[in-house]
Amino acid sequence: MVSSDGSTSQAQQAETRLVTSGRDTKAQKGFVNPPVVHGSTVLYPTAEDLHAHRGEFQYGRHGTPTTRALQETLMALEGPQCAGVGLAPSGLAAISTTLLAVLKAGDHLLVCDNAYRPTRNFCNGLLKRYGVETTYFDPLIGAGIDALFKPNTRAVLVEAPGSQSFEMTDIPAIAAVAHARGALVIDDNTWATPLFHRSLDQGVDIxxxxxxxxxxxxxxxxxxxxxxxxxxxxxxxxNIRLLGVCAGPDDVFLALRGLRTLSVRLHQHYRSGLDMARWLAGRPEVQRVLHPALESDPGHPIWKRDFTGASGLFSIVLKPAPQQAVDALLDTVKLFGMGYSWGGFESLIIPFDCSAYRTATKWAPGGPTLRLHIGLESTADLKADLERGFAAFNAAA
Incomplete structure (x- = not known):
């Protein structure tokens, strides 16, 4: 973890900060990239230094030159409201570490009903066993969330857009209410990244x-x-120190390498994703496209106000059809892999159904639903691939 004022001017554009932040070519002996430090023990030159824990680094779990470079780059991307960045071995570990840090037995937590399902599992499992009560709320509630606060409400967790159903939450409105109530606001910002959504600038605390x-x-x-x-x-x-949370050096290096090209990749995902979403909106097999960057989407005004771009992840609602028709589509496409996660260079497609775990809202889309991640392939090829899938879908319907 790191906290500093950074050495890169915030006046520079995000693309420049992604490339230049966290780099010290003199310390790196002239090399562009920092070394991948595999280390646990840090030696102290004198007993006085040892007693005072003096030195830039004290122990591998607490930070290395590699982790410092990544954290400084992330801070530059997040903007001037960012006071520090912690690293975790997975996205879920980041979520669980955050919730364990800000909550204690007897606290109350508010969570948007369209949150990442493993987040819900953590709240309904470990947090519940530790005496934390969770209430789920309609992601469209806005300032109306005030009615759900209790004297012991400690935090509100939001995710915009939602993991699978892509409703847009009015984060600034919720943040204003939460802060007036003395609660923290936590945002899962995976979909847009700080490149397209600087949520710390909009009232989010974490x-x-x-x-x-x-x-x-x-x-x-x-x-x-x-x-x-x-x-x-x-x-x-x-709490990162108390829990012993850290990330391995090779993954830290790969994350830093990915950050250097985040802007060019994410802009391409944005363009290709929107192109595919508009094309799918015109298909006879598609009842609705769930993508907040589409002008027809109910969440578009919030997206346009708060975001500067979109990613390649969105969902579609198909016309009513039997399961065998959906399976025929999935088995026919070749460029769209069937697999969980997303955000890589490849396109993905999975079926999903939120109805089993939504509690504050009802999920009734009116047809089978598919989540797509649009990768870096040619959209012409992706459309041709889906056309073959739709032909199989129609034949089996």
Whole structure:
């Protein structure tokens, strides 16, 4: 974990900060990239230094030159509200570490009903056993969330857009209410990343990412990040140390390498994803496209106000059809792989159904639902692939 004022000017554009932050070519003996430090023990030159814990680094779990470079780059991306960044071995580890840091037995937590399902599992499992009560709320509630607060409400967790159903939450409105009530606001910012959504600037106190996705960008690491403002950072930093949370040096290096190209990749995912979403909206097999960057989407006004771009992840609702028709589509496409996670260079497709675990809202889309991640392939080829899938879908319907 690291906390500093950074050496890169915030006046520079995000693309420049991604490339230049966290680099010290003199310390790196002239090399562009920092070394991958595999280390646990740090030696002290004198007994006085040892007693005082004096030195830039004290122990491998607490930080190395490699982790410092990644954290400084993430801080530059998050913006001036970011007081520190913690690293975790997965996105879920970032979420669980954050919730354990800010909550205690007897506290009450508010969570949006469209949150990442493993987040719900953690709240309904470990947090419940530890005496924390969780209430789920309609992601469209906005300032109406005030009615759900209790005297012991400690935090609100939001995710915009939602993991599978892509409703847009009015984060600034919720943050205003939460802060008036003395509660922290936690945001799962994996979908847009701080490149397209600087949530710390919009009243969020702690912003998390499953950096497994777009930060890594190549489907080859598990990683999580926790960014916090000046109020929340001390408790996050303390609990990272208490819990012994850290990430391996090779994954840290790969996350840093992914960050250097995040802008060019994410802009391409944005363009290709929107192109595919518009094409799918015109298909006879598709009842509705769930993508907040589409002008027709109910969440578009919030997205346009709060976000500067979109990622390649969205969902579609198909016309009513039997399961064998959906399976025929899935078995026919070749460029869209069937697999969980997303954010890599490849396109993915999975069926999903939120109805089994939604509690504050009812999920009734009116047809089978598919979540797509649009990778870096040619969209012409992706459309041709889906056309073959739709032909199989129609034949089996």
């Amino acid at each position: 912003s998390m990412q499953a950096a497994t996705k777009y930060v890594g960008g190549h489907s080859d690491i598990m990683f999580g990040t926790i960014s916090a403002n000046a109020e929340a950072w001390p408790v996050i930093a303390e």
